Amino acid sequence: MSEADLKHDPMDHAEDTARQDAPESDSLDEDNRLKPEFVRSVKEALDEEDTDRVYDLVEGLHPADIADLFELVDERERLTLASSIRDLMGVEVIAELNDWVREALVEALPADVVAEIAEQLDTDDAVAMLEDLDEKDQQAVLAEMEPEDRAAIESALSYPEESAGRLMSRDFVAVHESMTVGDLIDFLREHRELPTEFWEVFIVDPMHRPIGTCSLSWILRTPRNIPLYDVMARDQTLIPADMDQEEVALRFQKYALISAAVVDPSGRLIGQITVDDIVHIIQEEAGEDALLLSGAGDGDINEPILLTVRARLTWLVVNLATAMLAASVVGLFQGAIAKFALLAVLMPIVSGMGGNAGTQTLAVAVRAIATNQLTDSNTVRMILREFRIALANGFALGLLIGVGTWLIFDNPLLGAVIASAMVINNLVAGLMGILVPLTLDKFNVDPAVSSAVFVTTATDTMGFFSFLGLAVVVGLA
Amino acid sequence: MSEADLKHDPMDHAEDTARQDAPESDSLDEDNRLKPEFVRSVKEALDEEDTDRVYDLVEGLHPADIADLFELVDERERLTLASSIRDLMGVEVIAELNDWVREALVEALPADVVAEIAEQLDTDDAVAMLEDLDEKDQQAVLAEMEPEDRAAIESALSYPEESAGRLMSRDFVAVHESMTVGDLIDFLREHRELPTEFWEVFIVDPMHRPIGTCSLSWILRTPRNIPLYDVMARDQTLIPADMDQEEVALRFQKYALISAAVVDPSGRLIGQITVDDIVHIIQEEAGEDALLLSGAGDGDINEPILLTVRARLTWLVVNLATAMLAASVVGLFQGAIAKFALLAVLMPIVSGMGGNAGTQTLAVAVRAIATNQLTDSNTVRMILREFRIALANGFALGLLIGVGTWLIFDNPLLGAVIASAMVINNLVAGLMGILVPLTLDKFNVDPAVSSAVFVTTATDTMGFFSFLGLAVVVGLA
Known part of the structure; x- marks a missing residue:
């Protein structure tokens, strides 16, 4: 659901000078919302089916703003918008889309296209995209996916809705307690398939049970020859995979966590949850009280x-x-x-x-x-x-x-x-x-x-x- | 306000095996709240003024749970509790205390003791502790502080309430664009006075204006000889120091930020805000709608x-x-x-x-x-x-x-x-x-x-x- 857990290649960043989130932007107002004039230009271009102009307008936006744009245009304009900016519709945009808007878009797309998008998303975001589809559509999409990705999503879907198991990412860094700081740095430099964005490394015992965590800042500040065992914090908050997301959010808040290990009933490390996935939940859970007390249900204006x-x-x-x-x-x-x-x-x-x-x-x-x-x-x-x-x-x-x-x-x-x-x-x-x-x-x-x-x-x-x-x-x- | 921005020494962690946040705890129930039986034992020991027993009971708790305990005992028991566990009242506990409870405790303490605590806190937590004191008490405390700490707090207090300037931490890592990954790692290993918990490094130009950020995970995964200039993300969200905290929280959420640079009107980097300070604000701001709509004001049960x-x-x-x-x-x-x-x-x-x-x-x-x-x-x-x-x-x-x-x-x-x-x-x-x-x-x-x-x-x-x-x-x- 969030931008930071999408995989970045560190070498890619030198190129993306274009996006700048600055107050003097043409498209954003002083509150960082898309300007009405800008949205109006996009809508005009959509009405005129001038796809080149739509593309030019949208090209410079941050993925989170492209996602907002989908909410702001009318429902019937959304499919045109999606097809006009096909190659800008990256995983970041899909992950940031409002649930209802995404569901409507996903339902309008053929199963193989959905499968293709889902394969590029992190498991938690792919689950968010697929969980609201009806059983038949869901099966059709899963059938189109690579066996490995399908297995990850099916495993996530086997956990209850709004549980840690659905929320967790299966991309994390876990290493054995016998490693030194130097070993870990070498390991990280050599394994390019690891997630690029992570904030803590989990230290596990031979049974793959987490026994401690290391902030990356501690690792960077410690000489190479020191064993991780001596640097790690033993004091950790383990999240059972079936824990409700509201409870997870309360733990993150109470203990000011950046990331936490998710464990199965036998205590084995099976995933991690990072704080950027939690801020949405904290906001939703805290904000829904006003809606629930008034009987307004979901309360989402895109419902x-x-x-x-x-x-x-x-x-x-x-x-x-x-x-x-x-x-x-x-x-x-x-x-x-x-x-x-x-x-x-x-x-x-x-x-x-x-x-x-x-x-x-x-x-x-x-x-x-x-x-x-x-x-x-x-x-x-x-x-x-x-x-x-x-x-x-x-x-x-x-x-x-x-x-x-x-x-x-x-x-x-x-x-x-x-x-x-x-x-x-x-x-x-x-x-x-x-x-x-x-x-x-x-x-x-x-x-x-x-x-x-x-x-x-x-x-x-x-x-x-x-x-x-x-x-x-x-x-x- | 949060645990993660308190300074940890990486070498300290090998010792603290005692605290374990586990569901089988004697003091915590399955929802991770202090058990009523446990709170009752503490209250009994407080009533009997059995300070040793109070200390034994509280000793094993996480600072966040000690802070919760203060909320759960009666008002008149709080000062006794504080004096019974004097050396457990670390900065983590003070930072986690409910605002009203902390204010009452702080008002009951002499100015020099408050000054001593404030000096150990991060600036943002010290500001939270002092900002609600009346002008006279605040001046008395500031007068007892070291000139450097006093200057930092006075500078924070000069920003409007609930602004980024009050929220930001003045401890952050900023380095010059000419450094390589290896230079940075050496720099971090040599400078022990740097904050130990940080998630991103800011790259600045000669005018100390931020021009990019580096996630620590990118640094760890990149060979030593690569210049930071080639690894950093140029796409950054800069927070003006006078921005309202609600607006800051929305940016963190929209762009899934872990930390962000705070800049003064001339664009110079003057502080950082990290996501663990933001989760409280997201929760408060989202939750206060229900309270405000009902006219319940602050709505805090400790008011x-x-x-x-x-x-x-x-x-x-x-x-x-x-x-x-x-x-x-x-x-x-x-x-x-x-x-x-x-x-x-x-x-x-x-x-x-x-x-x-x-x-x-x-x-x-x-x-x-x-x-x-x-x-x-x-x-x-x-x-x-x-x-x-x-x-x-x-x-x-x-x-x-x-x-x-x-x-x-x-x-x-x-x-x-x-x-x-x-x-x-x-x-x-x-x-x-x-x-x-x-x-x-x-x-x-x-x-x-x-x-x-x-x-x-x-x-x-x-x-x-x-x-x-x-x-x-x-x-x-």
């Missing part, structure tokens, strides 16, 4: 619109059911409302404010659970913390709205009722906002996905019930 | 509770004002509600569903803007996309609730009114959900911070107005 409608509508229909539940609470008080319609005017304030306060607590709790900050060790403290915050906010808001209501409608009893309801509903919001995600997490349900329904149901129903109920009890209607 | 209450209450009071605006719309229809109280029962469904749909669109738009996926080039396409989604969802939900209302209350006209209001409010939600964040972004206001208020105000008021207004127009009340 086919029918899938988007289905994902969002499912969530909205669930919420419709809970809204009807809340409405039925109001229904219990129709008589009171008919007598004193002002109740209907004020009741959405109580339920709405509860919803806002609950969403705040929920957002905090979901982030803290996702980042391993909220664990069994501090659960009680955090529940008490949210309780105190809810109490403070409830009293402050209750006072404001209570006094306001009293003064505006000259009705102190109505003011007292709405103030009390506000305190009650803030407490409901605060407690549900933290207890719901904690409970879901206990049952291994992602709290970001389904907490909001429970919390807003609680704040809506309790908001209406406490306000209207109190009003009836004190004889306002 | 002092009074600051949390103030941040959340500010947001809630703003929302109270908008809730009162929505209520005043209902107020216009009090007469109608008194005549036909069922309207009050159904109206929250329309406003609530609009709120949900608006939040979905908003979450998607805010993420797409933050990740540079939504730019001027595809704005119109995305607005049309949201319009189509809103239309589809509006009709589906309108049909459901319309038919439901008709059947339950045996009132086809009421069903038609609520169905129409649902379509209208979904369109309002979809359009506001994308137009509000786009507009705020145009005026350089962070759309995550203030969009939600405008969107929910629109869906609340339009929900009530369209439903109650239509009901009156068709003569239901």
Whole structure:
């Protein structure tokens, strides 16, 4: 998925003076995004089917920007763009493409062309390209590939989706503990088929189990005659191949890793994961909370619109059911409302404010659970913390709205009722906002996905019930 | 902030066999979090002031886990913990501590002790430690420091908060273009004061302007007599020192960088940023959308509770004002509600569903803007996309609730009114959900911070107005 793990030949670099990522570029704005004028010129050239002009425009771009360009042009223009710049469509571009855009392009290409591209990609990128194809297309592509590449991809596909086994690269440098620094440098100079971009060397025992890692900087700074055994760090983070990618990302972050060894159940080194593959995942996993909490599903703007409608509508229909539940609470008080319609005017304030306060607590709790900050060790403290915050906010808001209501409608009893309801509903919001995600997490349900329904149901129903109920009890209607 | 940029001596590693990050650990659970039993033992030992036992328990932990432990014990136990494990409180622990926890610890320590710690930290970590102290304490600490370290920190503090200048490390390896691979290796072996952990070497011209970078893996694989000039990549991403850290994080991600040169306005190389410092920022910046959208402010569970209450209450009071605006719309229809109280029962469904749909669109738009996926080039396409989604969802939900209302209350006209209001409010939600964040972004206001208020105000008021207004127009009340 990333540029740095694509194979570079070190000798190639003297040539590529053309690409310069500089702010004074013709195609990029000051935020490093493709300029709208530039995108418009490309679109015009595409519309006129002027492939030479398209090529001239795109030629100078960095592969990551070519990938962005695919997202920015219209869907129907993407295939024309791909065929206009055929020899610029290198592995870097394919690896950087948005999943949805790549899937659509890949589906439009014949199996043998896809196989040809897949063979040039690193295994992890090839897997990302093929994993979303349907079974039949996938088999057709695999059948066209060289046996060795096919085996690597099939082995990767045998791991669960979003696991370390799918993410790992099978290109890494592992050497025996008996080597010296000098031996290693000679070995690296002689073996040109090794990956060119790597940051650490793994030291393995005779059973091919990792026993330490060496940063390249340590190797470069150490005299040739020193054994690697004396330079390596024994303190290493081993990633089991079936570990979920979110967990992998947390380890990379916690221990500030650059790369990590992936091991099979018997402890043998089978791959490596590098940090540049992880930054995408950290960003996606951290960013998806906002989307999941809102029920926006995948949230990718390139997702086919029918899938988007289905994902969002499912969530909205669930919420419709809970809204009807809340409405039925109001229904219990129709008589009171008919007598004193002002109740209907004020009741959405109580339920709405509860919803806002609950969403705040929920957002905090979901982030803290996702980042391993909220664990069994501090659960009680955090529940008490949210309780105190809810109490403070409830009293402050209750006072404001209570006094306001009293003064505006000259009705102190109505003011007292709405103030009390506000305190009650803030407490409901605060407690549900933290207890719901904690409970879901206990049952291994992602709290970001389904907490909001429970919390807003609680704040809506309790908001209406406490306000209207109190009003009836004190004889306002 | 991170472990990898702390200075390691390569020769030290043979000793540290003790730390092993393995799932079978006594202190860590299967998700790599400290076990509650373990934290409880530490807390018991702290309560009994049994410092030896505390030391024994903590001794085997990784610095990142010691930092986590500080978060998990109660606030009043943290100072005792720090003094019980004084010589384990290495720079790695300080660098990994949560900002709030560190700030509280640092404030409790005398200025000369803080100065001593700061001198051992890398500049970026020292800045993180000192930047939140108030002016007076900061000056007291700086006065205790060696002139050279003080100058580096003062220079970092002269850059805006959250800029590349604060984030960068002043330890990096830059060499002249005339060197060969062999010269560089000799240079690295001779200069022990260089940073031990680095991933790329910067090649500079006589004016100290970066002209290329060399991955260490290329250097290790290239014969000694080859000039660096022929190995280096000329294609580099230069970071201006005043660039915002969010922008820096986007560049690292887009171009899959491991490290990048930071330059001053004249183009001179003044520092480097490495990816391990960036993963925290990527995670924070991506994760904060969920918190900002909900108005939960910083959202860190270690934030002092009074600051949390103030941040959340500010947001809630703003929302109270908008809730009162929505209520005043209902107020216009009090007469109608008194005549036909069922309207009050159904109206929250329309406003609530609009709120949900608006939040979905908003979450998607805010993420797409933050990740540079939504730019001027595809704005119109995305607005049309949201319009189509809103239309589809509006009709589906309108049909459901319309038919439901008709059947339950045996009132086809009421069903038609609520169905129409649902379509209208979904369109309002979809359009506001994308137009509000786009507009705020145009005026350089962070759309995550203030969009939600405008969107929910629109869906609340339009929900009530369209439903109650239509009901009156068709003569239901």
